[in-house]
Amino acid sequence: MTALEDFNITKAxxxxxxxxxxxxxxxxxxxxxxxLEADYENGEWKTPRILPYQPLQLDPSxxxxxxxxxxxxxxxxxxDAAGNPQIFRPYDNFRRFNISAExxxxxxxxxxxxxxxxxxxxxxxxxxxxxHENHSLYIRPFMFSTDxxxxxxxxHKYKFLIILSPTGPYYATPMxxxxxxxxxxxxxxxxxxxxxxGNYGGSLLASAEANKKGYDQVLWMDAFEHKYVQECxxxxxxxxxxxxxxxPGLESGTILDGVTRDSTIVLLKEMGYQVEERDLSIDExxxxxxxxxxxxxxxxxTAATISxxxxxxxxxxxxxxxxxxxxxxxxxxxxxxxxxxxxEQDTYGWLYKI
Amino acid sequence: MTALEDFNITKAxxxxxxxxxxxxxxxxxxxxxxxLEADYENGEWKTPRILPYQPLQLDPSxxxxxxxxxxxxxxxxxxDAAGNPQIFRPYDNFRRFNISAExxxxxxxxxxxxxxxxxxxxxxxxxxxxxHENHSLYIRPFMFSTDxxxxxxxxHKYKFLIILSPTGPYYATPMxxxxxxxxxxxxxxxxxxxxxxGNYGGSLLASAEANKKGYDQVLWMDAFEHKYVQECxxxxxxxxxxxxxxxPGLESGTILDGVTRDSTIVLLKEMGYQVEERDLSIDExxxxxxxxxxxxxxxxxTAATISxxxxxxxxxxxxxxxxxxxxxxxxxxxxxxxxxxxxEQDTYGWLYKI
Numbered sequence: 001m002t003a004l005e006d007f008n009i010t011k012a013x014x015x016x017x018x019x020x021x022x023x024x025x026x027x028x029x030x031x032x033x034x035x036l037e038a039d040y041e042n043g044e045w046k047t048p049r050i051l052p053y054q055p056l057q058l059d060p061s062x063x064x065x066x067x068x069x070x071x072x073x074x075x076x077x078x079x080d081a082a083g084n085p086q087i088f089r090p091y092d093n094f095r096r097f098n099i100s101a102e103x104x105x106x107x108x109x110x111x112x113x114x115x116x117x118x119x120x121x122x123x124x125x126x127x128x129x130x131x132h133e134n135h136s137l138y139i140r141p142f143m144f145s146t147d148x149x150x151x152x153x154x155x156h157k158y159k160f161l162i163i164l165s166p167t168g169p170y171y172a173t174p175m176x177x178x179x180x181x182x183x184x185x186x187x188x189x190x191x192x193x194x195x196x197x198g199n200y201g202g203s204l205l206a207s208a209e210a211n212k213k214g215y216d217q218v219l220w221m222d223a224f225e226h227k228y229v230q231e232c233x234x235x236x237x238x239x240x241x242x243x244x245x246x247x248p249g250l251e252s253g254t255i256l257d258g259v260t261r262d263s264t265i266v267l268l269k270e271m272g273y274q275v276e277e278r279d280l281s282i283d284e285x286x287x288x289x290x291x292x293x294x295x296x297x298x299x300x301x302t303a304a305t306i307s308x309x310x311x312x313x314x315x316x317x318x319x320x321x322x323x324x325x326x327x328x329x330x331x332x333x334x335x336x337x338x339x340x341x342x343x344e345q346d347t348y349g350w351l352y353k354i
Numbered sequence: 355m356t357a358l359e360d361f362n363i364t365k366a367x368x369x370x371x372x373x374x375x376x377x378x379x380x381x382x383x384x385x386x387x388x389x390l391e392a393d394y395e396n397g398e399w400k401t402p403r404i405l406p407y408q409p410l411q412l413d414p415s416x417x418x419x420x421x422x423x424x425x426x427x428x429x430x431x432x433x434d435a436a437g438n439p440q441i442f443r444p445y446d447n448f449r450r451f452n453i454s455a456e457x458x459x460x461x462x463x464x465x466x467x468x469x470x471x472x473x474x475x476x477x478x479x480x481x482x483x484x485x486h487e488n489h490s491l492y493i494r495p496f497m498f499s500t501d502x503x504x505x506x507x508x509x510h511k512y513k514f515l516i517i518l519s520p521t522g523p524y525y526a527t528p529m530x531x532x533x534x535x536x537x538x539x540x541x542x543x544x545x546x547x548x549x550x551x552g553n554y555g556g557s558l559l560a561s562a563e564a565n566k567k568g569y570d571q572v573l574w575m576d577a578f579e580h581k582y583v584q585e586c587x588x589x590x591x592x593x594x595x596x597x598x599x600x601x602p603g604l605e606s607g608t609i610l611d612g613v614t615r616d617s618t619i620v621l622l623k624e625m626g627y628q629v630e631e632r633d634l635s636i637d638e639x640x641x642x643x644x645x646x647x648x649x650x651x652x653x654x655x656t657a658a659t660i661s662x663x664x665x666x667x668x669x670x671x672x673x674x675x676x677x678x679x680x681x682x683x684x685x686x687x688x689x690x691x692x693x694x695x696x697x698e699q700d701t702y703g704w705l706y707k708i
Contacts, residue, residue: 198552
């Protein structure tokens with residue numbers, strides 16, 4: 001474990017915390033007093049710094065702005081029943097961050113910087129963690145290339161940061177989802193599994209067109225036939241058919257290996273449901289709906305948590321649900337929240353306590 | 355046409371031009387004294403500024419660094435025989451820039467900012483245009499999202515810039531190319547046609563693996579079967595089979611609609627070659643090679659110009675060429691250069707004179 005003296009710490013002169021209310025705060029708009037910053041140069045990571053949240057001086061030729069070597073993670077910290085900070089499964093995000101880094105030809109970030117830095121930073125900013133239901137402190141680790149030269153090649157220099165944003169609920173109400181047939185998010189051999197900036201920028205047009213049709217998000221389909229389910233907006237997706245929960249598998253490398261997805265699988269199994277990670281076609285979904293066996297659909301994600309899907313539209317066919325009658329997804333959410341907020345025992349070792 | 359007074363101009367106190375030699379200068383490393391900057395906010399473009407090249411103050415939550423709304427163009431300016439600046443087909447890049455913008459859910463940039471700004475900037479920086487063979491002033495217009503908040507949605511604010519970099523040759527020698535079967539650059543329904551940052555960051559791993567095998571770049575293949583040619587590294591690609599030039603078509607939206615590609619098609623036709631824009635399989639290429647009718651392979655791009663390909667490897671099969679015997683690609687390059695440097699008449703209206 002890294003000692004405090006391995007970090008260069010500069011404290012903010014005064015906190016901004018008294019300027020805002022932490023209740024019902026919008027997602028990603030406010031940031032805490034401090035941030036973590038570490039630079040990679042000449043093949044090694046320099047001493048990380050914790051310093052007051054502040055603008056960065058970046059050259060217009062900054063490699064990341066031209067060639068998109070930019071990755072991130074999303075993690076959440078909560079207050080337990082006694083008011084102490086705990087972070088949900090940060091090691092899983094740490095591992096995934098470095099998988100993204102390797103796909104984008106970026107250096108991996110050492111545990112001593114990512115995890116110990118996160119621990120120090122959350123400790124310093126513990127008063128920023130909201131104590132309200134469905135609220136949390138959203139943690140955004142990210143890294144981008146910083147070479148000050150243009151030319152398509154991996155950058156020599158990188159910057160890793162962690163910023164923190166207190167947040168309320170992300171998707172507040174059950175969602176209406178449009179099955180996307182025109183646009184594609186990812187394909188085998190691409191980088192759909194990586195939490196890389198380019199996967200998000202490329203997705204916005206499809207979302208915008210779905211919004212115009214009155215839908216909240218798209219359900220991405222496979223690149224080849226637009227027939228098999230992939231993921232939903234910025235969430236993984238689960239379909240409960242009969243007593244079985246089905247979610248797309250990770251083999252093709254086209255969807256995100258979600259931490260909330262994995263936690264959901266664990267909880268569903270514990271609740272007695274069979275979980276299948278496999279290809280799921282829109283035809284199978286429609287047939288189940290027609291047969292009355294499509295019971296629930298929901299998305300999972302760190303920002304979104306568990307989000308119920310009350311409507312799914314494929315071509316001219318609309319599937320509607322009365323989410324008030326559901327009990328599986330709400331129970332998954334209840335259990336996961338109970339663990340996150342320290343109300344039920346964490347039997348899985350998911351919590352990283354500060 | 356925009357008047358000078360529509361731009362807010364601040365001149366550099368002194369030029370950096372006397373600090374460097376413009377001969378054999380590396381690509382994208384040095385930038386001129388001034389840059390153009392324009393901000394988009396509240397649904398409109400603010401007054402563009404021309405100001406000394408300088409770092410930008412950007413918030414760590416800058417949307418572009420997280421969600422990849424970032425596009426660019428590459429254009430070149432040359433000196434004509436009399437020493438006056440001329441820009442090669444900038445309107446085509448301007449149009450393509452706005453096509454990229456629409457795909458990435460970004461605002462389009464008006465001609466009054468992009469083209470008139472470019473004209474003013476090149477006029478101010480005319481002494482930075484190298485006069486040597488294969489040298490030019492590389493023009494990099496780019497735009498990125500600048501919302502200071504995290505959350506996957508189109509940004510409300512954007513920044514458009516033009517920076518300039520004097521440059522020597524990009525790929526100096528004939529290239530060895532590896533036919534890529536594992537990684538994918540783009541797929542139908544994605545944004546492969548857009549000059550967006552994410553297309554480049556995602557390509558670096560394949561290039562790195564090809565480099566390790568001793569190859570300069572990859573030849574990207576289609577996403578479905580890895581059987582049909584797409585583009586080559588950062589270039590479009592042409593195959594001369596018999597007396598016919600074949601280059602992949604643009605219909606699938608998976609390759610860049612290259613300005614140098616289009617110029618090459620025009621020149622090849624004028625030189626009496628038949629040009630086919632169509633699907634071209636690796637089998638057809640190998641069969642032509644075996645039959646002795648695969649005469650030349652070359653890449654085209656603004657940075658790369660016309661780059662000869664002396665070796666192509668597919669699985670264990672290696673196709674080698676004696677580029678010294680070629681005359682088609684070298685003649686295309688000679689003619690295009692003669693027009694760019696004002697040595698032969700521009701009968702196509704390709705040059706935009708300052």
